[in-house]
Amino acid sequence: MIAASVSDVVYQCQSAAAGFVAGPDKAALTRDVDRLVDLAGRVEADARFRVAGRASTLREQVAVAVRSLRAECSPQQAQRLDDAVS
Secondary structure, eight states: OHHHHHHHHHHHHHHHHTTSSSSOOHHHHHHHHHHHHHHHHHSOTTOEEEETTEEEEHHHHHHHHHHHHHTTTOHHHHHHHHHHHO
Protein backbone atom coordinates (compact mmCIF):
# COMPACT_ATOMS: atom_id res chain seq x y z
CA MET A 1 0.00 0.00 0.00
CA ILE A 2 2.85 2.41 0.80
CA ALA A 3 4.63 1.88 -2.51
CA ALA A 4 1.41 2.09 -4.51
CA SER A 5 0.34 5.35 -2.88
CA VAL A 6 3.78 6.95 -3.20
CA SER A 7 4.08 5.80 -6.82
CA ASP A 8 0.70 7.29 -7.66
CA VAL A 9 1.60 10.62 -6.05
CA VAL A 10 4.87 10.79 -7.98
CA TYR A 11 3.14 9.77 -11.22
CA GLN A 12 0.38 12.37 -10.82
CA CYS A 13 2.81 15.18 -10.00
CA GLN A 14 5.41 14.27 -12.61
CA SER A 15 2.77 13.90 -15.34
CA ALA A 16 1.42 17.36 -14.57
CA ALA A 17 4.90 18.89 -14.36
CA ALA A 18 5.84 17.40 -17.73
CA GLY A 19 2.65 18.74 -19.31
CA PHE A 20 1.22 15.32 -20.11
CA VAL A 21 -1.94 16.29 -18.24
CA ALA A 22 -3.38 19.70 -17.39
CA GLY A 23 -3.02 19.03 -13.67
CA PRO A 24 -2.84 16.24 -11.16
CA ASP A 25 -5.96 14.31 -10.27
CA LYS A 26 -6.78 16.03 -6.97
CA ALA A 27 -9.12 13.23 -5.84
CA ALA A 28 -6.42 10.61 -6.46
CA LEU A 29 -3.83 12.70 -4.61
CA THR A 30 -6.17 13.14 -1.66
CA ARG A 31 -6.89 9.39 -1.56
CA ASP A 32 -3.20 8.49 -1.64
CA VAL A 33 -2.23 11.09 0.96
CA ASP A 34 -5.13 9.94 3.17
CA ARG A 35 -3.77 6.38 3.01
CA LEU A 36 -0.25 7.47 3.90
CA VAL A 37 -1.45 9.70 6.75
CA ASP A 38 -3.55 6.81 8.08
CA LEU A 39 -0.54 4.48 7.94
CA ALA A 40 1.64 7.05 9.70
CA GLY A 41 -0.84 6.99 12.56
CA ARG A 42 -0.72 3.20 12.83
CA VAL A 43 2.88 2.17 12.14
CA GLU A 44 6.30 3.31 13.27
CA ALA A 45 7.62 5.74 10.64
CA ASP A 46 11.16 4.32 10.91
CA ALA A 47 10.26 0.62 10.81
CA ARG A 48 12.10 -1.05 7.92
CA PHE A 49 10.35 -2.91 5.11
CA ARG A 50 11.35 -4.00 1.62
CA VAL A 51 10.11 -2.26 -1.49
CA ALA A 52 11.36 -3.11 -4.97
CA GLY A 53 14.08 -5.27 -3.44
CA ARG A 54 15.55 -2.62 -1.16
CA ALA A 55 15.02 -1.68 2.46
CA SER A 56 13.07 1.48 3.15
CA THR A 57 10.88 3.12 5.79
CA LEU A 58 7.57 4.90 5.74
CA ARG A 59 9.44 8.12 6.55
CA GLU A 60 11.72 7.69 3.52
CA GLN A 61 8.83 6.89 1.21
CA VAL A 62 6.80 9.83 2.50
CA ALA A 63 9.80 12.09 1.82
CA VAL A 64 9.70 11.01 -1.84
CA ALA A 65 6.00 11.85 -2.05
CA VAL A 66 6.48 15.18 -0.25
CA ARG A 67 9.19 16.26 -2.71
CA SER A 68 6.86 15.60 -5.64
CA LEU A 69 3.91 17.31 -3.97
CA ARG A 70 5.91 20.42 -3.04
CA ALA A 71 7.07 20.92 -6.62
CA GLU A 72 3.98 23.02 -7.46
CA CYS A 73 1.76 19.95 -7.40
CA SER A 74 -0.06 20.15 -4.06
CA PRO A 75 1.80 21.95 -1.26
CA GLN A 76 -1.17 21.47 1.10
CA GLN A 77 -1.00 17.69 0.73
CA ALA A 78 2.78 17.84 1.19
CA GLN A 79 2.27 19.60 4.51
CA ARG A 80 -0.28 17.00 5.62
CA LEU A 81 2.25 14.25 4.99
CA ASP A 82 5.06 16.14 6.70
CA ASP A 83 2.88 16.66 9.75
CA ALA A 84 1.89 12.98 9.82
CA VAL A 85 5.44 11.67 10.11
CA SER A 86 6.92 14.47 12.20
